[in-house]
Amino acid sequence: MSERSSTGSSGEGDELDEFCSLRSGSSGGEFLTPRLEVRRAAIMRVSKVARCIFDSVNFSSLGSQEDVEDTGNNVPERKTKDDHGRATTSSQYNEPPPTNKHTRRHPLEDVEGGWFENKDPSEWGWLILEYLRIDHEHFAMLFSLPSLTGVLCGPFGVIVAKYGSTKSALAAAALTCVGSALVAVGLENRNFGVVLVGRIIFWTFLYILCVVQTVLCYRLFSGRALVAAYGLIIVACRTGGLAGSAFNASLLGWFRGDIVKAVSFSCALTGVGLVCAITFAVLYKGTRTARLIWPLLARRDDVNSESSGEEDIRNSLKTLPGLYWVLWLALGLLYATIFPFETVAVDYYVSDWGMSQQKAGKTVTLLLAFTFIIVGLLGQVLHITSSPLGFMIVTGWGYALGGTCAWVLASDILVAFQCNSPSTESIAVAMLYVSLGVMLFISNFLAGITRDHSKDYRSCILFFAMLSTVAWGCAAVLCYSASQGSLAILRLQRRARDDGEDGWLDDDSDDSRGNSFIRGRTIPRG
Template identity: 25%
Template sequence: MSQALPGAPLPRPTPLQRWLVLLFVSLAMFGNYYVYDALGPVVDLMREQLGFSYRQIGLLSSAYNWAALLVLLAGGVIIDRFGTKKAITVFAVICLIGAALTALTPHFEVILAGRFVLGLGAEPLIVAATTVLAKWFKGKELSFAFGINLSISRLGSASADWSTGFASPLYANWQDPLWLATAVAGISVAAAMLYWMLERRAEGRIDLGPGGEAERLDFKRLFAFGKSFWFIVALCVVFYSTVFPFRTFAIDYFQQAHGLQREAAGLLSSLLPMAAIVATPLFGLWVDRVGRRSVFMLVGALVMLPLFLAVTYLPPGPAVGIAIPYIGAGEVPLTLLVVMLLLGGVFSLIPAVMWPSVAYIVDQRRLGSAYAMMTFCQQLGWAAVPPIVGLLNDLGGAGPENPAGYAGGMWFYSALCGLGLLFAFLLWRHEGGTRGHGLDTITIRHPAAG
């Protein structure tokens, strides 16, 4: 790859360069997601072997979010100011340190500190990865690239669930599965370093969009985005505040409330990221061609609304067998299977549309700050929900002798889904007006002006 002549326009990235970037960034995200979701399969072991309450488990989940809140706004400006290649590598190393701390000792305070350190690195890492894809793929296969990236990320989540099968000997105690997660975190660091080398080689040789001086850390400007952006942010908050806390408790919930064995519960929980692995790129590819982004988000929010009450009140139905080659097999109630597949579809659709939509309504020089603000707000909601659900479970006396005790948490999830439907509707109405940004009209064949 030769240096461009002075004054000559730089070429855009080649397909090979774009897909290599996607591969490295997605591998970094794979390790990141695995480490986060490694907590779910050991919830019951922590309760049995360490004596932790549901409230303490909720705090372990929220420590991640509170840490993310401390760094996200500054992290976005750091990404814009110092560049994605440095940011993505530093944040991946912090994730590795957090994973090791979580597995290190049985003391609650140390495990809490490990989850806190993980939050300091993981969410800014996601912002950096999102910003990378936005600048390398904008005007090309942006939604499809986001979809592939989310699929590989979700494969990390699914692999954490599958570890109850392929790494079942490790589940004699709570600690060994978390050491496995620490090893997987090394994948993030290696992939981030490979991206660093690729971007460094590309500097001055290819066009990665408008440059200019990165903005200073100005908190007033951090909030200076339009209505469509804030409607997307609000949908993002309630969506992730519902799905990710549910996943934290899901395997334990399936075991305690529905009597599933650990391996079957892990397989059932993994259907959510598995569906996303397959469907997210397809939805992204579809959206790149037809637009209608606000409509897709509205449909996804509508489908999600009844699902948590369905698992609570509908008859379980007959037991059906599910199996994943080389991973495991088990029997699960039909109702739970259908609900998890539908939730997996929503988990594919909304993120595939929501995250790339921001690149069409925010100046590229502020993308790092925009994604950081979006993720910051997401973390506010996400941090609050697990302790609330844990408290509702404890107050309801939830457990295998009292499955009805889980109903309070399910009603709470459903209320969040109702808010998501409201924000999706407001976005759809605003984008259909004169102040819309073309989220429903911009396609590969009809790109945005300018």
């Protein structure tokens, strides 16, 4: 009898730990175990007397009464431990959640406000669940469906190539703000549909803004300058995410736990992105002084018009080499491993490693902060080795290293295979974001199913390891192709730039000067 009681208590204690981790609030990994949330939602609907009766039966069956207490104001409290092992309690409504929770960040935007705003639905997920009265399945839709909007980058890449970077950036930045405003309005009116539409609009045009940004980065910089420029983009992205992780709890406390005001404030930060887009438009198409500061911008406007014929646009995908599609798959798998893991990292450390919420959050924050160290060293490290392709296999070093190498390598492949016309370049970059959207959606969905059918995160970690293994295989193919000379021209090109040869200092020289050096060599197409 005692043995069975002990066994039942142990098994049900695991459910309680899972229940408590859900209640503490995170970014969408909670939808993996919605069954207990439904039971808790039922409790919140009954009267106080019925709740007390229900709690005495149901909570006691889940675990010890020491773990879950009622404060007398219909707000269950959860006992936890701080970093020093002391017992503490946190009320679901009276206190803000721990500073660091799960995060879901989609990369490559130079405006921190967008990343801070996207942080909030995941950081305050437990409050949004209660405020909108939704379950974890609906909450997960706030992340999975917006991720899938990356597929729209394919056709939108054609629009960017046709109408130009300035108009595309202004329109995308403005509509990103509209999406953020809809999120705030929907939350104010407790309307899940409006919140979902706002999230979809936000991410759709944030992806477009990222496409414009990446295309411009490719056109303005090359070699070491490209590595440094794209490294700064990643630093900006991670700065926004790190700021959201560090200040969201304080922001919620500042507004006295008012989730609507807190989310509205963070949504307003996307206005910073619109200001940056307007500033970019002024400098890109503006005064003669601006053109003197960035002469490459003005010259590329005259020599390589961003608008192109429909025939050229339709044939752009056909001209992309096979090596590009290998990179397309590798980049998607890299992101599908990094970001879904970050989403569940805190809960994984708490449930499987026994860490406190505070310690687990600090661990994840340190991973974000490590980005700055890697990006700072990346520009020099890439040129010490014979090729940046080799770094693709070191995905364990994190998103900063692998992500920067992948995006820089995309530009190198387009140049080496003479596929860097404005239309082809825009569509190629857009298709990379299609890869991110599709892979992130599939990874999040499959990770959710895997976690639902297992009692811990071991299966999820194995799933992420499998994805990274496939990405490593793609990186090996890229390395082998480089060793066979497919990208050998790039090393000669960089060396010529470093030596100051005239033919490479002027990227906008005519075909007789600028392209004869490339066309005079046979570049393998396999």
